[in-house]
Amino acid sequence: MKKILLLGSGELGKEFVISAKRLGCHVIACDSYAGAPAMQVADEFCVFNMLDEAPLRAAIAHYQPDLIVPEIEAIRTEVLLHVEKEGFEVIPSARAANLTMNRDRIRDVAVGLGVRTAQFNYAESAAELLAQAQVIGFPVVIKPVMSSSGKGQSVAKSAADIQASWDFACAGMRGDRQKVIVEEFIHFEFEITLLTIRQRKGQTLFCEPIGHVQERGDYQYSWQPQAMKLDYLKAAQDMAQKVTADLGGAGLFGVEFFVTKDEVIFSELSPRPHDTGMVTLISQNLSEFDLHARAILGLPIPLISCSEGASAVVLATQDGIAPRYTGLEAALSEPGVDVRIFGKPSTRPYRRMAVALAQGANALQRARDAAAKIRVIL
Ligand SMILES: Nc1ncnc2c1ncn2[C@@H]1O[C@H](COP(=O)(O)OP(=O)(O)OP(=O)(O)O)[C@@H](O)[C@H]1O
Ligand SMILES: [Mg+2]
Structure with missing residues (x-):
């Protein structure tokens, strides 16, 4: 029986625990507060701030897990780099967790691999931000290099917006680096998450693309399969294959792309199940959580089937x-x-509390109708 230390116990972690336990694993769910979703279904739980080095080290030393599985970005990833050297296994790899926590680092990796991204640059002050935005051309998207779920992210339409964007980014950033990425605004036709599975043995697998719509930096609804031209799909798969191969290890990745009339553009990736991928709980024979569990345990994945x-x-x-x-x-x-x-x-305003799922014809409308019927009351 494999012992898994799960770092982050949200809704994605909860579904992962269910999948892993069905395959006989023992899971210790960690997060900064008691009663977190994954803790409710795990064998054991542990409450501490995963950005703090000492309690994170102590938890790893105490539980001696076979696998350390990050569920969120906000982890002291330097500890993961360290314990990996001591012989602990981090999923998919400590380097992947460390690089993807920092937008600039993973972006630099993608560019180094020749992957097409939006035009971008970095800025460490409002003045630098203005200069870079003028080089790229307005409108631009501004994101702290360390943040998630759209925190600190804004669009500047002209030079007049730059100071506000800089202040907003500084207020929303995590960590101690005052640094933002400033990016060309992509007028995409749609955006996708391409769930990509690296197996311990065997080739890299892809799920059907997932289309989604974001508001305030968080996804609102998603659907699968998103129809797209075959050569664009191939281009996305090629890029996903390249980037995930560079990161290494086994597990499922959520690779995000923008699709315009003319091309496919890499945006970012999560080395773990993706929130937009919750649709696979109903659309696939194996959900993204089942796939992650199988991949990290080295179990076969002979078939991934998908319906609307x-x-x-x-x-x-x-x-x-x-x-x-x-x-x-x-x-x-x-x-x-x-x-x-x-x-x-x-609860807090806009906190995600539940998800409605629908399968079959007109699934998107029916999922949205179902979600609209559910009310969170206090
Ligand atoms: N350059 C861009 N042009 C147009 N839209 C963008 C651009 N960058 C980001 N967006 C929009 O903002 C959303 C969130 O951006 P991104 O995925 O980079 O941030 P995030 O904070 O990591 O979000 P999450 O953690 O929810 O994935 C994207 O899914 C897309 O809808
Ligand atoms: Mg994203």
């Missing part, structure tokens, strides 16, 4: 604790619809 499916998020509207849910009966009375309530102990 969609997911839509259910958000909280205000701060509170011990939320309850209404509308479940209405949502579930629709055939082909399912719901996952994450069981988060507290």
